[in-house]
Amino acid sequence: MPSTNKNFSTTLRIMETSDVHGQVRSFDYFSQQSQAGFGLAATANAIEQARQQQPLNLLIENGDLIQGSALADWAVAEYPVAEQTHPILKVLNALNYDVANLGNHEFNFGLEFLADTYRDAQFxxxxxNLQLLEAAPEKLKQRLVSQAWIDLAVTDTQGTELPLKVAVVGVLPPQIMQWDQHHLANKVEVLPMLSSAQHAVRRVREQGADVVILAAHTGMPKQTSDPDDNEQAGWLLAGIDGVDALLLGHQHEVFPGTEVYNxxxxxxxxxxxxxxxxxxxxGLYGSHLGLIDLTLSYNYSQxxxxxxxxxxxxxxxxxxxxANAHIEELVNEAHQATLTFMQQPIGTTSRTLSYRTARWQPSSAVQFVQRAQVWQAQQLLSATELPELPILSAAAPFDAAYTDADQATTIAAGPLTRGAIGDLYRxxxxxxxxKLNGAQLHAWLERSAEGVHAATAPAIAEGGPSCWSLINPEFPHYNxxxxxxxxxxxxxxQAVGERVxxxxxxxxxxQAEQEFYVATNNYRANGGGDFPHLDGSTTVVRGADMLSDVLLKYIDSLPEQNFVEETDRHWQLVGCEANKKA
Structure with a gap:
């Protein structure tokens, strides 16, 4: 018998994880130590608590899941993912995820690996906004859908079941076509996030969705009033009519709780x-669980x-x-294999390789990467008919220090392991x-120099903490x-744009017109970091090997597999010339 109530209210809890980056166990493979509040094994406790508080709930993964950790690297290198369930997917299945939206890093290892990884997903x-073309793997076409439908049943106070139809729409940055061009060209197309989401939301509303969730692997422009950005499109997406909840990611920020978007x-x-x-x-690495509680009212007459x-x-x-013991045990075999994988010896270094002071002086670790890039670039160029030009090498520190108290990646002189290489290049x-000319290279360096604070003459002094104080902490190390x-x-x-x-x-x-080849990474060459003249159009050669593998091969090419090179003091930050070596 139908209820005589006019309205009934309930709460639907939407839970989100994003940017886990392969971190499952609460363990840092580089420091070889447990790390509290880190990884999905720790997030699992928050998920369990949140479910107990609100029995009507959904759990959604919002991308950048399968890349970014030593365990993820091991899985790519050694795990038979084509035959067995990926360990990270075992965890998602155990945690009863309802939906997973793809992020940009899901494509780093190619479409075959992506399809195999998600083959056994129970969601x-x-x-x-991802369109699979004819050349895309059939198994990916069978696995990937445009949006997810979740049919729930809510029981009212009189025991009547009320159907609740939820649609989840997902988008990712179209820049994957640049960042992973070698994996994706002629196999997929990616449409703009805003127009794709508008179309998808309108369609699911027409098909009867009661609640629409937009899972967007994107953030918002930071420290600016201009919301127009085709990579960080969250502000634009929030204006789509018909979206009840917006799940963001990609930027590793915590919202609500940050002021960078104010x-x-x-x-x-x-x-x-x-x-x-x-x-x-x-946030990042499972540090937070995103929660949106929607209060829903059911109108019986309508x-x-x-x-x-x-x-x-x-x-x-x-x-x-x-951390959740069941989740940690679920991936224990993978964890032990990763520990062994990380300890594989691959050579030695006669120099300590450190990123610590790389924000204010040349770095031995950065130079190691740069030399490996030149070595690989020479091989790649030799196989082409391109004219001979000088080869330069551009790289950034990934884990430097912002202050004198901060820790940073430092590899002691002596044996080098896979783990050490993974620490240097994550x-x-x-x-x-x-291929760039001198004027374009100057513009490149000026963009990097935005990582330095403006300073007045009295603030500049040789040595000491002044060098640290010149670092702009809002400018990421990797840029x-x-x-x-x-x-x-x-x-x-000097003013921004006139510092170099x-x-x-x-x-x-x-010379402004002098031409060079510059070895760099595909992220930078294809627009990552908004560097001038780097949008993919100046790229002349693309390598297929991951740079971590290039570092391994470079060490193997050296006499006795030993890196002996002194740090080249090729650039200086005015006021810091007399500081200690990296």
């Missing part, structure tokens, strides 16, 4: 709303649901509660070679490129 895998209009960083839409972004209220929260994962980038083969200086007393001077090649002033 829909979605992407609304310059944007209609962003409430305390309440967790963007243009009135409840939104959440759960047989329809309406969202009448919402609350957003990025819930920090406890660092005092032990990203699955490949090598690209770009602070130096270019080996050029000598130059950065003067923090005394640029020389082979001891002579750099």
């Amino acid at each position: 829909p895998v979605i992407s609304s 310059a944007l209009s209609d962003v409430d960083s305390s309440k967790g709303t963007i243009r009135g839409t409840p939104a959440v972004q759960p 047989a329809s649901w309406q969202v009448i209220d919402a609350q957003s929260e990025s819930r920090a994962v406890s660092k005092t509660i032990p 990203y699955p980038n490949t090598l690209d070679i770009v 602070f490129d130096s270019i080996l083969g050029l000598s130059y200086q950065i003067d923090p007393q 001077s005394e640029i020389r090649y082979d001891g002579k002033p750099l």
Whole structure:
């Protein structure tokens, strides 16, 4: 018998993880230590608690799941994913995820690996702006869907079951066509996030969705009032009519709870709303669980649901509660194999390789990467008919220090292991070679120099903490490129865009029209970091090997597999010339 109530209210809890980056166990493979509040094994406790608090719930993964950890690297190198369930997918199945949206790093290892990884997922895998072409693997076509439908049943106070139809739409950055071009060309197309999401949301509403969730592997422009960005499109997506909850990621920020978006209009960083839409972004490595509680009202006369209220929260994962033992045990075999994998010896270094002071002086670790890139670039160019030009090498520190108290990647002189190489180069980038002239190289270095604070003469002093104080902490380490083969200086007393001077090649002033090949990573060559003249159009050669593998091969090519090179003091930060060696 139908209920005589006019309305009935309930709460639907939406839980989000994003940017886990392969971190499952609460363990840092580089420090070889347990790490509290880290990885999905720790997040699992927050998920369990959140489910107990709100029995009507959904758990959604929002991308960048299968790349970024030593365990993930081991799985790519040694695990038979084509035959057995990927260990990370075992965890998602055990945690009863309802949906997974793809992120950009899901494509780093190719479409075959992607399809094999998600083959055994016990939940829909979605992407609304990814179009699979004829050449895409058939098994991926069978696995991937444009959006997910979840049919729930809510029992009211009189025992009547009320159907609740939820649709989840997912989008990812179209820049994957640049970042992973060698894997994706002629196999997929990626449409703009905004127009794709608008179309998908309108379609699922027409098909009867009561609640629409937009899982967007993207963030928002930071420290600016301009919301227009085709990679960080979250503010634009929040304005789509018909979206009840917006799940963000990609930037590794925590929202609500950060002020980096406050310059944007209609962003409430305390309440967790963007243009009135409840939104959440759960940080990095499972550090937070994103929560959006939607209060739903059911109208019996119209047989329809309406969202009448919402609350957003990025819930920090406890660092005092032990990680979930069941999840850790589930991947214990993979964990032990990863430990063995990381200890495989591959050579030696006569020099300590350190990123620690790389933000204010040349770094031995950066130079190691740069030399490996030159070595690989020489081989790649020799197989082409391109004219001979000088080869330069651009690289950035991935794990430097912002302050004198910070720790950073440091590999002691002595044996080198796979783990050490993985610590030096944690990203699955490949090598690209770009062709640029002197003027364009100057612009590249000026962009890097934005990583230095503006300073006045009295603030500049040789040595001591002044060098640390010149670092701009808002500028990420991975964008602070130096270019080996050029000598130059950065003067923090000059205006942005006018800081780099005394640029020389082979001891002579750099000429504006002089041409070079520059070995760099595919992320940078294809627009990552918004460097001028680096949008893919200047790329002349693309390598297929991941740069971590290039480092391994470079060591193997050296006499006695030993790196002996002194650090080249080829650039200087004015005021820091007399500081200690890296």
